[in-house]
Amino acid sequence: MSTLQLWGQYLPQFLAGLVVSLQLTGAALVLALALGTLLVLARTGRIRILAAIATGYVEVFRAVPVLVLLFTAYYSLAQLGLRLPGFWAGVVALGAFYGTLYGEDMRSGLQSVDPGQREAAVALGLSNGAVMRRVVLPQAFLAFLPPGTNELSNLIKDTSLVLTIGVTDLMFQANAAAAATFQPMDMFLLAGLVYFAFYILLSRILARWELNVQRRRS
Amino acid sequence: MSSDVVVDIQGLTKRFGPRTVFEDISFQVHRSEVVAVIGPSGAGKSTFIRCINYLHPFEAGRIRVLDHELVGGGGPPSKATLRQIRMQVGMAFQTFNLFPHLTALGNVMLGPMETKRVPASEARDKAMALLTSVGLADRAEAYPRRLSGGEQQRVAICRALAMDPEVMLFDEPTSMLDPEMVGEVLGTIRGLAAQGMTLILVTHEMQFAKEVADTVVVMADGRVVETGPARDVLEHPTSERSRTFLTRVLKPLEAAGDGQASGPGATTALGGDHP
Ligand SMILES: Nc1ncnc2c1ncn2[C@@H]1O[C@H](COP(=O)(O)OP(=O)(O)O)[C@@H](O)[C@H]1O
Ligand SMILES: [Mg+2]
Numbered sequence: 001m002s003t004l005q006l007w008g009q010y011l012p013q014f015l016a017g018l019v020v021s022l023q024l025t026g027a028a029l030v031l032a033l034a035l036g037t038l039l040v041l042a043r044t045g046r047i048r049i050l051a052a053i054a055t056g057y058v059e060v061f062r063a064v065p066v067l068v069l070l071f072t073a074y075y076s077l078a079q080l081g082l083r084l085p086g087f088w089a090g091v092v093a094l095g096a097f098y099g100t101l102y103g104e105d106m107r108s109g110l111q112s113v114d115p116g117q118r119e120a121a122v123a124l125g126l127s128n129g130a131v132m133r134r135v136v137l138p139q140a141f142l143a144f145l146p147p148g149t150n151e152l153s154n155l156i157k158d159t160s161l162v163l164t165i166g167v168t169d170l171m172f173q174a175n176a177a178a179a180a181t182f183q184p185m186d187m188f189l190l191a192g193l194v195y196f197a198f199y200i201l202l203s204r205i206l207a208r209w210e211l212n213v214q215r216r217r218s
Numbered sequence: 219m220s221s222d223v224v225v226d227i228q229g230l231t232k233r234f235g236p237r238t239v240f241e242d243i244s245f246q247v248h249r250s251e252v253v254a255v256i257g258p259s260g261a262g263k264s265t266f267i268r269c270i271n272y273l274h275p276f277e278a279g280r281i282r283v284l285d286h287e288l289v290g291g292g293g294p295p296s297k298a299t300l301r302q303i304r305m306q307v308g309m310a311f312q313t314f315n316l317f318p319h320l321t322a323l324g325n326v327m328l329g330p331m332e333t334k335r336v337p338a339s340e341a342r343d344k345a346m347a348l349l350t351s352v353g354l355a356d357r358a359e360a361y362p363r364r365l366s367g368g369e370q371q372r373v374a375i376c377r378a379l380a381m382d383p384e385v386m387l388f389d390e391p392t393s394m395l396d397p398e399m400v401g402e403v404l405g406t407i408r409g410l411a412a413q414g415m416t417l418i419l420v421t422h423e424m425q426f427a428k429e430v431a432d433t434v435v436v437m438a439d440g441r442v443v444e445t446g447p448a449r450d451v452l453e454h455p456t457s458e459r460s461r462t463f464l465t466r467v468l469k470p471l472e473a474a475g476d477g478q479a480s481g482p483g484a485t486t487a488l489g490g491d492h493p
Contacts, residue, residue, distance in 0.1 A: 120315035120374075123271055124329040124381060125304035127297075134332060138319045217319045217361055 003186045010177045014194055017173030024090050024159045024169060031095025036102030062100040066158050069093040074165045090162040101151050109144035142213060149206040153199055170194060222249040224385050224416045230279035232265055239265050240440045250414040254427035257437035258463055263420040267387045271307040272300055283307055284384060305333055308378030309387040312394055314370040316362040322373045323358040329381045348376040352406050368399030372406050385416040393422060428452050436460040
């Protein structure tokens with residue numbers, strides 16, 4: 001069988017795998033953004049102990065390989081009695097790791113806003129909440145978008161690690177097809193192409209979005 | 219000048235850590251009075267006017283703006299007091315600080331909509347009227363980065379005026395501008411003074427101070443070294459410290475000669491025969 005025929009035969013499995021990869025990406029992204037927000041709030045807030053915990057968390061989780069986090073979430077938590085399905089172990093591990101990166105991106109986005117902006121808003125008589133909502137966050141968001149989208153494309157690629165705990169994502173399907181056909185080269189090439197196509201599509205959409213936001217403000 | 223006090227400052231002292239920026243400053247600003255604060259760089263002029271709307275806390279003294287009072291040293295003022303004072307005190311900054319994500323119109327509409335819950339249509343009408351009054355009606359939909367420095371500063375003044383402040387603070391409003399734009403901004407400020415707005419203005423534009431200010435306050439070495447009617451202080455300073463400062467500011471300008479001065483912005487040299 002030619003490569004193309006093989007690809008045609010396995011494409012449905014690959015696409016099913018892609019759907020799992022996307023669900024994993026989406027759920028991990030939501031968790032990472034929520035966690036990142038909490039980390040920023042804790043680190044910039046007034047409660048010392050929370051700030052220290054958040055800083056410690058970021059230092060540790062940023063330094064550990066995602067694969068270690070994944071095995072911890074899947075195997076070690078199970079030994080402690082918390083048995084997560086593979087998919088959710090993946091969401092937790094990826095979310096826990098990417099939350100530190102998103103937290104840092106949000107923090108530098110906030111820091112990129114000129115202090116004069118806050119002062120001008122305060123001088124107008126705006127409440128602290130209004131200063132954040134109407135002046136600081138809209139500007140911080142623009143600074144957050146480029147590193148934020150970069151983080152997302154890395155997250156998509158890192159979802160392939162869940163193959164190791166048996167989640168039937170795109171990489172899992174490629175691996176299974178490689179074993180069944182004895183054509184690992186062809187099958188991993190197809191997986192690469194699907195990841196790549198998705199990556200191109202997503203980065204185009206995000207780049208256009210970014211451009212739109214920027215254009216609306218000039 | 220009426221005896222109606224708008225801003226009353228008593229014994230104001232400001233420190234940054236161990237460093238005292240100024241100590242025991244007292245003076246009053248009456249309704250419709252124009253006060254020019256001058257003095258060498260680093261004298262604490264910016265810090266001083268920023269205490270008035272509590273952009274900086276201060277260590278001692280008190281500042282009363284109409285019915286609301288800030289007291290130094292103790293805890294922070296109540297949110298309500300701060301809000302009232304900031305709504306009554308408008309400010310224009312040296313670097314304009316327009317909100318880059320909002321149009322000129324959006325910048326001017328924001329204050330009333332956020333603080334007074336003014337409906338958008340009403341805020342828009344008012345903002346449009348203000349922008350028109352400073353000659354920027356056709357720039358209303360432009361974003362700040364598309365505006366010249368002079369236009370940005372005029373929008374920033376409108377943004378503050380939209381709150382109907384009782385007093386306006388200006389911190390060197392023209393020092394970041396190209397010379398040809400200084401005149402348009404000074405013209406706007408002159409218009410406010412003519413309408414009876416109470417103004418406190420940090421400036422290096424001595425000719426403008428002489429023409430528009432009622433009172434000049436000279437700050438140097440962490441205190442007010444001289445204060446009095448504008449013309450007296452600028453032409454016949456009595457304090458040694460203000461004499462050295464004024465000589466230093468004015469000498470280079472006079473030496474530069476009339477040839478360099480041009481247009482409505484030619485308001486720098488003291489004692490010239492400008493309009
Ligand atoms: N946020 C700050 N923290 C510490 N020192 C400051 C701060 N702002 C101003 N200063 C210091 O206070 C002094 C007065 O500054 P400033 O009020 O800006 O003077 P001026 O406006 O007269 O040039 C300067 O020595 C300056 O370095
Ligand atoms: Mg200054």
